[in-house]
Amino acid sequence: FNMKVADGLLKTSLATPLCVLNNQRKVYVFYSAAKPAGFLAEKDSCVCSAKDALPSLYQFEDEAPDCEIVTLSREDALNAHKVVANGKEYLVVTDSVLFQDNEDGKTKLEFEDFKKISFKASPEFEKVPKGFSAKKCGCGFTVYTCEQDAAEVPKVSYEKISEDEKTAVYKISVESWQNGLDDLFIDIEYAGNCARLYENGKLIDDGIFVGENYPWSIGLKRYGKNAHEFTLEIDSLKKDAPVFIEEWPDFAGFDSLKKVNGIKTRAFVKVSAQL
Structure with a gap:
């Protein structure tokens, strides 16, 4: 491996380098899903000094360097962001959509999600962002949770209005959503060759159609926040159709399928954290 880490050398490692937080005390960020002999794979991300890093994952030459080591799980690594605020670098981990905005030397984080928004960060922010609560966890991160509850989801209903040999037609009704939502998605779970709205x-x-495990997701923001009445057409998928589908639906003895299995809505809110 032979990677220079602060004033030391990382001889071997079962973790992959991700980034460095260039603060007064440097922080080296890695991720790992390794299963060292006699150990379990790391499930939880953690922050520690290099001297306290797991020897099963990190082997330094001579003494461990004077720095921090962050070891992320694979899931957290996929959701990790490097944030710069007030001259300091932070690692922010969230499964929400995250945008960074820097104006006049100030950093604002914008989160978007259909569930209650939270994130964890290291090092700890100088002050808790307005509208959030903070709680330190034992792994070295601070967890910030938005005090605003998840949004109320507008209702959706559907009914079949006609069907012939080739096509099934449904009516979809969606309530208006003027209650501060940023976007509303409808997830149409259907089986058929293709569909039109x-x-x-x-x-x-x-x-x-690519499989029953992959709903057709449609964002309604572009169509306005008023109530909508859509017409959905689903073309028939034949059992012997020459198309590739990774996991074919159950035809239950029929030669073709064109049906809606269910429709759900997801209400997205946007929340800002000023650092």
Whole structure:
């Protein structure tokens, strides 16, 4: 491995380097899903000094260097962001959508999600962002949770209005959503060859069926926050159709399928954290 880490040398490692936080005391960020002999794979991310780093993952030449080591799980590594605020670098981990905005030397984090928003950070912020609560966890991170509850989800309903040999037609009704939501998604779980969505007789979206485990997700923000009544057309998928589908649906003895299995909504809110 032979990687220079602060004033030391990392001879061997079962972790992959991700980034460095260049603060007064440097922080080296790694991620790992390794299973060293006699140990279990790391499930929880952790922050520690180099001298306290797991020897099963990190082997330094001579003495451990004077720095911090962050070991992320694979999931946390996929959700990790490097943030710069007030001349200091931070590692922020969240499964929400995150945008960074820097204006006039100030950093603002914008989170978007359909569930209650939270994130963890290291090192700890100088002050808790307005609208958030903070709690230190035993792994060296500080967890920040938005005090705003998850948004109330507008209702959606559907009914079949016609069907012939080739196509099934459904009516989808969605409530208005003027209650501070940033976006509303409908997830259409269906089985068929392909589908089309209409409003007032105009084609506004279409999708190709790739499996019942992959709903067709449609964001409604672009169509306005008022109530909507859509028409959904689903073309028949034949049992012997020459198409690739990783996991074919159960035809239950029929030669073709064109049906809606269910429709759900996800209400997204946008929350800002001023650092």
